Amino acid sequence: MELGISDDGQGRGVSCFDFDRDGDLDIFVANNSQSPSFFVNVSAANQGNHLSVRLRGKSPNTQGVGARITVNVLGITQLRELRVGSNFASQDPAEAYFGVGTATVIDVLRIAWPDGQISKLLNVPNNQDLVITHPQLP
Numbered sequence: 001m002e003l004g005i006s007d008d009g010q011g012r013g014v015s016c017f018d019f020d021r022d023g024d025l026d027i028f029v030a031n032n033s034q035s036p037s038f039f040v041n042v043s044a045a046n047q048g049n050h051l052s053v054r055l056r057g058k059s060p061n062t063q064g065v066g067a068r069i070t071v072n073v074l075g076i077t078q079l080r081e082l083r084v085g086s087n088f089a090s091q092d093p094a095e096a097y098f099g100v101g102t103a104t105v106i107d108v109l110r111i112a113w114p115d116g117q118i119s120k121l122l123n124v125p126n127n128q129d130l131v132i133t134h135p136q137l138p
Contacts, residue, residue, distance in 0.1 A: 005027070005039050009029070009031030009032070009034045009035075009037065010031055010032035010033070010034065011029045011030070011031055011032075012030050012031065012032045012088070012089045012090075013029070013030035013088060013089035013090030014027060014028065014029050014030070014090055015027070015028045015090050015091065015092050015093075016028075016092055017092055017093050017095070018052060018095075018097065019038075019040065020040060021129060023048075023049070023050035023052075023099075023127065024041040024043070024050070025041060025097060026038070026039060026040045026041050027039040027041075030089065030090060048099055048100065048101045048102065049099075049100045049101065049102065049103060049104070049126040049127050050097065050098060050099055050100060050126060050127060051071065051097075051098045051100060051106055051109075051124070051126050051127070051128060051130065052095055052096065052097050052098070052128075052129045052130065053069050053080075053095065053096045053098075053109070053111075053130045053131075053132060054093075054094065054095045054096075054129070054130070054131045054132075055067055055069075055082065055094070055111065055113075055131070055132055055133075055134070056131055056132070056133040056134060056137065057113065057114070057134045057137075058115070058134050058136060058137060061114060063082065063084075063094040064082055064094070064111075064113060064114065064134070065082050065083060065084055065094055065114070066081070066082065066083070066114035067081070067082045067111055067112060067113050067114055068080075068081050068111070068112040069081075069082065069096045069109070069110070069111050069112075070108075070109075070110045070112075071098050071100070071106045071107075071108070071109050071110075072106070072107045072108040072110075073098075073100045073101075073103045073106050073107055074101075074103050074107070078098050080096035080097070080098070082094050082095075082096060100126050103126060104125075104126065105123050105124060105125055105126060106121075106123075106124040106125075106126060107122070107123065108120065108121070108122055109121040109122075109124045109130075111132060113134055113135075117134065117135050117136065119132060119134075119135055
């Protein structure tokens with residue numbers, strides 16, 4: 001199946017993120033000595049539900065880098081660890097993306113913060129962009 005991505009440039013950096021906030025990841029490619037390429041994901045195959053999670057952490061780690069975020073949905077566990085510097089000459093946003101298929105809610109969303117604190121949310125509605133604050137912040 002052709003996905004519509006064609007870039008014969010000398011890619012030097014790539015970033016995958018949900019540019020249009022529709023639940024699927026889009027791709028930005030920085031090319032060497034050429035214009036960048038941007039691919040918006042419009043695939044009809046991406047009709048499932050999703051959740052994105054950003055963190056508001058304690059200073060100096062205000063994005064919660066190093067946190068481990070897990071979701072449990074219909075007996076399946078997915079794990080993402082927030083990180084930076086994820087790609088050569090580029091990076092993805094400090095945001096966790098989860099595809100949850102046909103599930104209507106996330107049964108359990110758990111954040112293990114870098115300082116050992118734990119946040120846990122139950123029955124989280126899907127198809128949203130959550131920002132979760134560290135338990136010790138207002």
